[in-house]
Amino acid sequence: MSTIEALYIFDEHNTPLLDHTYNGRPPASSTLLPLYLAHPSPRPSLIYLPNTNPSTLLYSIIQDQLLFLCPCSTDTEPLQILEFLHRTADALEDFLGAPLLASKIEANYDVVAQLLNEMVDGGVISCTEPNALRDVVEAPNFIKSLLGGVGLPSSTPSSLTAGNSGGSFSLARGASPRLGPSGGPGGASQAASTVPWRRANVRHTSNEMYVDIVETLNVTLSPSGRPLAAIANGSIAFTAKVSGVPDLNLQLGCPGGPANTIALPVFHPCVRLNRWKDRPGDLSFVPPDGRFLLAAYEVDLLGPAALEAFSTTTTLKSSPKLNIPATVSVQTALGPSASDFEVKLHLNPRFAGSKSSSALSNSGPSSRGGGGRGLSGAGFASSATQGTTAAPTVESMTVHIPLPASVKNVTDLRVSRSAGEAGYAPGDRGIEWRLTSRELNALMANDRGSGTSLDATLRGTVVGADADDLHDAENGGAGALSTNTYDYDDDAAGSYQSSSSSNHPRGSKPTSKPPNVETERKKMKVLMPSCATVSFSVKGWLPSGIKVESLGVDMKRSSGLGSGVTPYKGVKYLGVSKKGVECRC
Template sequence: MSSIEALYIFDEHNTPLLEHTYTGRPPAGSTLLPLYLAQPAPRPSLIYLPYTNPPTLLYSIIQDQLLFLCPSSTDTEPLQVLEFLHRVVDVLEDFLGAPLIASKIEAHYDVVAQLLSEMVDGGIIASTEPNALKDVVEAPSVLKSLLGGVGLPSSTPSSLSSSATPFSLGGRASPRLGPSPSTQAGSAVPWRRANVRHTSNEMYVDIVETLSVTLSPSGRPLSAIANGTVAFTAKVSGVPDLLLQLGCPGGVGNAIALPVFHPCVRLQRWRDRPGELSFVPPDGRFVLAGYEVDLLGPAALDSFSTSTTASSAPKLNLPAIVSVQTGLGPQASDVEVRLTLNPRFKGKSSSPLPSSTSSSFSGRGGLGKGLGGAGFGGPAQGTTSAPSIEEMVVHIPLPAGIKNVVDLRVPRGAGEAGYAPGDRAIEWRISSREIGILMANDRGTGAGATTTLRGTVVGQDDDNELEGSAGSVSLSSNTYDYADDQISSSYQASSDSLEKPKGSNGNGGAKKAFSKQMKVLMPSCATVSFSVKGWLPSGIKVESLMLDQKRSKGLGSGVSPYKGVKYLCVSKRGVECRC
């Protein structure tokens, strides 16, 4: 069993915000922080400090520029301690709001201290579910802060006990502040609050997949992984019992690898019937499951070893791909980046928008408040039948020896490319409106819209080398003796060298050396970042979401919750093409 000895929180300036000791006598935060900062960046999440007394394992995570440190001097389970730190971040974001900043922790230190005390008891992890913690710790609010600032009781009237005696002039009786007896009893389900009530019953499913693809210079996929997250938002009264059915081509059991689940999921049901998630959800938004999908399939390795042609490689239906050509132009210093957009992802401009799922679900539209926030709603919303690409960014890393990139240009209506001397990359941004214009100009060829970016790379010493490669004349004061009959032959040899600059001697050798040096200054890859609404690269979709009326409690007969489903694919420099 892992023992949590202490928790230290520091702000972005390495100023201590909180020190909470659970058990033992761990080293102070002022001792551990210099030892942590002495490690070279990037610092690992687990550092062994042998020179402390006693020797200590230091666990750390960074969230919103806040540093969380947890020391341990005993044999512990590393993943459990790191998971505890992530749970602390999730709980603080749930109570204080995201993002976490130092002023929020300082303003609500009493709430943070109560939360940390409830999450760990004597060094043993006790309760880390936000729903369960809300039953014993009162979340801060603006009204309570105002009441406390003027000296009035900060608890609301509903928190008074029903058996409390009203105020009297004699002062003999006083109201009982804090949670009601029913709340103190807690819920039968550890991860769900007791006595949950909602005026409008709603359930939302948001499936988000992060794409990571690597392409060879020929366009052959080397690796393609999609990491998925199933986010669920439950705003249902009582204790609902739900069944979520997932499906994909080839079967969920064959596609999904390394699944992880929220504790509310009944694992035996998933083992017996892969794709079925039976659970009693927490109240509010939470992560129901996570998974990984290999988009190339199990036969990709065999195709790589048996065939070298690009046509035999597994095919990927990506929203956009990029290719880079280097060494162009008369001086071999030009770079061309070609972006190709898939015509399948044009989106749909007509209104009203169709539902993104089957007839058993309703489109989220403006009601969507699941993972992704307001980005899921709006008139440019994509659907499964017509997915739409949001803003796209092409990132071209540059070597350290580049001094500048001049004559950087893109076609009109194809976004903007930005670079400043000293930057280590070129950023090419294309808005969703410009993507729609490029798609419309495709003229139905089916090959996809294509646009290019071109620029000229200038190295640190390119000015002198450019002069030498242009055939600059140098005068010498040395004199040479030669016979008259050698004049014509020497003149003919010099004229031949001017007419054939690509020979082994003369200016041709300088140009060849110059082109070899330019290869060092050329970019080696380019990445594409985008988001696509209404499409998942794995093909996973929600088949059904059912509420078991017999096993559910407190919902009421005849109540049918509103259901909504959203799909989103995100690539943060995830599609990389090497050159």
């Protein structure tokens, strides 16, 4: 069993914020920090320190520029320790607010101490669920803190070591905790929840449930445009604001069936795994209160027959097709001097959205916040908002063209058809070509319904980093060094002095050979971009085609909701590519 010995938190300037010791006598934070910083960046999450006594495994994460360190001197499970650090950062964000800042920790040392003591008991991880922690630790409140500061009663617990962990807590920078009367939220007056991940006595005036499915696209294209790999990583975020203890059923559907499409699924502990194994795509669970990550998965967009399609007998037309908003291709070494390149963006008119609400009259379910479709208590309803499953809309698009370090400048950048703006500054490592949603809709408006892709091109000329130096050397400028070579072979006829004087008279320069066209093209080839990536976000569209078929409440298993109460339900879809569509050349 993994044992948490200590937790150290440092701010963005590597100044210690707090030291919390759970078990044993781990090395001090002042000893571990220099050893951690001695490793070159990027530093791994797990570092072995043999110079400490005893030898120590140092686990680390960085959250909002705050450094979390956890030393372990025994053999532990690495993923468990790293997961504990991530959950600690998430719990602090949940109680103190995001982003997690050093000033928030300094102003709420008492809350942080209670959280750390409740999450670990004697070095053993005990409770990391935010809902369960809220039953025993009260979130900071400005009014209550003000009352406690002037001596009036407040509900802030007085003990910095609440719980039974037996650990020690050290403040940094001379801060003093706020003290108040005993009897916090974890007292005997409050009943404990029967569900470990859900708060007790949950009450909401308006009962609502929201499903947000986000998929991140990663596609690699060959120079010919053939897809080599296409993976979509999805996450299902669920927001439950329902009174009592609801028992929910969420049904997922997709072309080909969830059993054949969804791979490597991971679930929140509230999900009943037996139900998913018997009926893939059916999620039955009692949700925590508030927003949480319900599930995550992976989808291979090329399908299981992708390897057969990559055989030498198949052609480009028979290769797997991808229905994504945009792809890109790169052509290099263009022009008479082979110094030009061209990046062609292929847009899919299907993602232009709709012009009017009449086009969405038969689109099916409505969208929540313009991101997919919504579920009402009485069923599905239509909506006129853009960004639905029937008419997905691209919010923005950016093409990034990385350049080699030897490129000094890019001149004559021009975009066809006024398709966005391309920017480059000398010294940058890449070109950014940005297109707004309005520009994308204007480009695809004329080709709406044609079903063919629309192309926009970016062309530019690269200049090598040594172009000016070579020019000065050819003109004999100041600081230019001679590149002539001399033969010092004694066996050659005559001495090197006579040989040099006979071949090149005094005061004359050797004649240079005319430049070789093929050699110049090879030099420019090194300066050409090797790939291009596309970033975008699309409302109302998922690359995998997964959708929510139904979302309901099992009234027989639920309790505390009330008879006749039908929660409002909403679903939102979002497809994202963060430099995920890459074409190599």
